[in-house]
Amino acid sequence: MCRRSIPFWLCLVLLLCAGPLLAQQAASQSGDEDDAAAEEAEEVVSDTIVVTASRTEQRIHEVPAAITVLDSTALEHIPADNFGDFLRNVPGLNVSQMTTRDIAITGRSATFSLADSELVLMDNRTLYLDFFGFVMWDFFPVDPQEIKQLEVVRGPGSAVWGANAVNGVINLITKPPREMEGTSITFGGGELDTIYGSVTHAGVADKLSYKLTAAYYQQDEPYERPTGTIPGTEGPTNPGGTPYPEYENQGTKQPKFNFRVDYDQNEQALWSFSGGYSGTDGILYSGIGPFDIDTGTSMTFGKVDWTRKAIWARFYVNLLDGEAVNLLTRGIDGQPLQFAFDSNTYHIEAGNTSVVGRDRHILTYGASARQNNFDLSIAPDADERQEFGVFLQDEILLGEKWRWLIGARWDDIDPIGSVVSPRTTLMFNATPQQTFRLSYNRAFKAPSMINNFLEIVLVNQVTLPMVGPYVFPTLALGNPDLVEERLDAYEFGWVGTFGKATATISVYRNETKDDIDFFPAVFYSSQNPPPGWPLPPPILDVPPPFGLKDTLPAAFSYRNVGEVIDKGAELSLQYRPSLAWSAFVNYSYQDRSDVKGVEPVLLPSGEIVDxxxxxxxxxxxxGGFYSGALFFVNGNVNYVDEAFWTDVLDSRFWGPTDSYFMVNLGAGVYLADDHLTLSVRGQNVLDEDIQQHVMGDIISRKITAQILYRF
Structure with a gap:
């Protein structure tokens, strides 16, 4: 990939640096307006309302969990190319961009390919894919301008949301049509053959309001692949090391469409009807190598919501249909492994919040039922899964300053049966704007259908001494006897607002038991050598470095194993002196995981690791932004330490990634009475070679220009 010229980007940096000077000039012309805006900003900071933590409306100082909220102003101006770019600015989240379209996000734990412990929602509708246990982030069928706020609960959420809300819950809340009246047209493009555009129209007619959006995103040129040998893979059992696999990388094409119609039945009741379509293609990385998702792979959804005061009911359908081919793994027939997947989800739920007991008990309760139907080519016995759940939460007001929240959820899920997820939080309001909390949560992750019913034969390859490359078959089987993966979380937290600034502190300890692990269940031996074995069979019983014992897997499977303890702390500060200005800084510390009950593994280098x-x-x-009457500027810097990855096949492919800095900048001008916005946005503007997973692409600089017209 060619390097870009520098002068234009120097101009961009100068423009960003000049922003404060221009802003001061504008401020001198409208001091009274700025004072009013500052007071309004203080109200915005202290009165933010969230719904994700307890499934009821709460002020941010009343939430019984660590939470971060990205509002619409921040989301419109953050220089982001995907949802990973938005969320990597949130403390506690590990974000890894693997390919042009593949993003993995996990809170308070190491992330991995096909990350499966973060529940992701759009307007309370799940985007979590139960068949493989992960999220395809490109199935959000919305333009960032449609987002009202992005709520990130940093910590378990199974006590109200059920399965798979283990390390956190991310809920994207969209704007209702009444807040978007008019039409907007967006068009942009730039490096890596990127083009995108959208058209949104919203209207209001008495009790009816509606919006329609059509959008398209395309990046034809993929990021570069790493080359050479995977670091740390060379050793006596793997002479020469493991080369990075070679395959034809792909970009992505993503058409999207969505609609929403709201009917205000009366002042207290609202009906909302929504639906949409999202298509994608490109590379999806998994533990058995990269899959190339076929064009035409899509998710279609339909949803009906009804609310009356605090009562709510919801029904939705998610229909996923797709095909993919593995670019490295071949089946026993010698052909690339094909994966066809259909997953249909039908979900209904209802709930309410009531105040009882002389207004000292705030009860939130609800129930849900879900039917999943599957047709998976690599898991032929995976047909369906049924889920039922009920939850109850009591927030007890112990006085003016103390509150005690207790609650639990019961779920019954095929095939694991009944699971109970309790939680409790003690909160102390030192002042109306300062809250201390001490909490305990239990959450769980259900095995995916692939975990339970995978059934394929893979062709593997190894370099043998005096022989060279040798191929052999490996069976991969699911395990229907898996139990749920459980997490017990303990946390101390504090949130305080001081005028225009909000600070938070969180210290946590997460204990995960019965981790679902993909492992080599059987190795070839002298009693069971692989077909056509070219060396004396006894060498398969001799440990390295003189033999090959436990190095050639005959079968992979899934198991529940051990205990992993994660400990860490998160600090954040957000300052908003006015509606035009905002700045933030946060730091996350995560100690190395304490692993128990898991057998260590010998790396080819001779090092022993968990x-x-x-x-x-x-x-x-x-980072921070300024958005005034004439222009906006925005920038942020992300630093991520080195990491080590073991979530791909076996130890021949494990390895590290280096620490990195990523600088992201954006700027734009408002023209034609704010109807027209011209902007330039850049991710990784210093063009560092950033690899966020040992098998991931090299994420280089990407600059795009955008035109937005509203009328």
Missing amino acids: PVNIPPKNRFNI
Whole structure:
């Protein structure tokens, strides 16, 4: 990939640096307006309302969990190319961009390919894919301008949301049509053959309001692949090391469409009807190598919401249909492994919040039922899964300053049966704007259908001494006897607002038991050599470095194993002196995981390690924006420590990634009475070679220009 010229980007940096000077000039012309805006900003900071932590409306100082909220102003101006770019600025989140379209996000733990412990929602509708246990972030069928706020709960959420809300919950809340009246047209493009555009129209007619959006995103040129040998893979059992696999990388094409119609039945009741379509293609990385998702792979959804005061009911359908081919793994027939997947989800739920007991008990309760139907080519016995759940939460007001929240959820899920997820939080309001909390949560992750019913034969390859490359078959089987993965979380937290600034502190300890692990269940031996074995069979019984014992897997499977303890702390500060200005800084510390009950693994280099990913120890984010009457500027810097990855096949492919800084900048001008906005946005503007997973692409600089017209 060619390097870009520098002068234009120097101009961009100068423009960003000049922003404060221009802003001061504008401020001198409208001091009274700025004073009023500052007072309004203080109200915005202290009165933010969230719904994700307890499934009921709460002020941010009343939430019984650590939470970060990105509002619409921040989301419109953050220089981001995807949702990973938005969320890497949140403390506690490990974000890894693997390919042009593949993003993995995990809170308070190491992330990994096909990350499966973060529940992701759009307007309370799940985007979590139960068939493989992960999230395809490109199935958000919305333009960033449609987002009202992005709520990130940093910590378990199974007590109200059920399965898979283990390390956190991310809920994207969209704007209702009444807040978007008019039409907007967006068009942009730039480096890596990127083009995108969208058209949104919203209207209001008495009790009816509606919006329609059509959008398209395309990046034709993929990021570069790493070359050479995977670091740390050379040793006596793997002479020469493991080369990075070679395959034809792909970009992505993503058409999207969505609609929403709201009917205000009366002042207290609202009906909302929504639906949409999202398509994608490109590379999806998994533990058995990269899959190339076929064009035409899509998710279609439909949803009906009804609310009356605090009562709510919801029904939605998610229909996923796709095909993919593995670019490295071949089946026993010698052909690339094909994966066809259909997953249909039908979900209904209802809930309410009531105040009882002389207004001292705030009860939130609800129930849900879900039917999943599957047709998976690599898991032919995976047909369906049923889920039922009920939850109850009581927030007890113990006085003016003390509150005690207790609650639990019961779930019944095929095939694991009944699971109970309790939680409790004691909160002390030192002042109306300062809250201390001490909490305990239990959460769980259900095995995916692939975990339970995978059934394929893979062709593997190894370099043998005096022989060279040798191929052999490996069976991969699911395990229907898996139990749920459980997490017990303990946390101390504090949130305080001082005028225009909000600070938070969180210290946590997460204990994960019965981790679902993909492992080599059987190795070839002298009694069971692989077909066509070219060396004397006894060498398969001799440990390295003189033999090959436990190095050639005959079968992979899944198991529940051991205990992993994650400990860490998160600090954040957000300052908003006015609606035009905002700045933030946050730091996340995560100690190396304490692993128990898991057998260590010998790396080819001779080092012995636990077979778990090692997350970055330190992460640091700083940034801010100015959005005035004439222009806006925005910038942020992300620092991520080195990490170690074990979530791909076996130890021949495990390895580290280096620490990195990523600088992201954006700027734009408002023209034609704010109807027209011209902007330039850049990710990794210093063009550092950033690899966020040992098998991931090299994420280089990407600059795009955008035109937005509203009328």
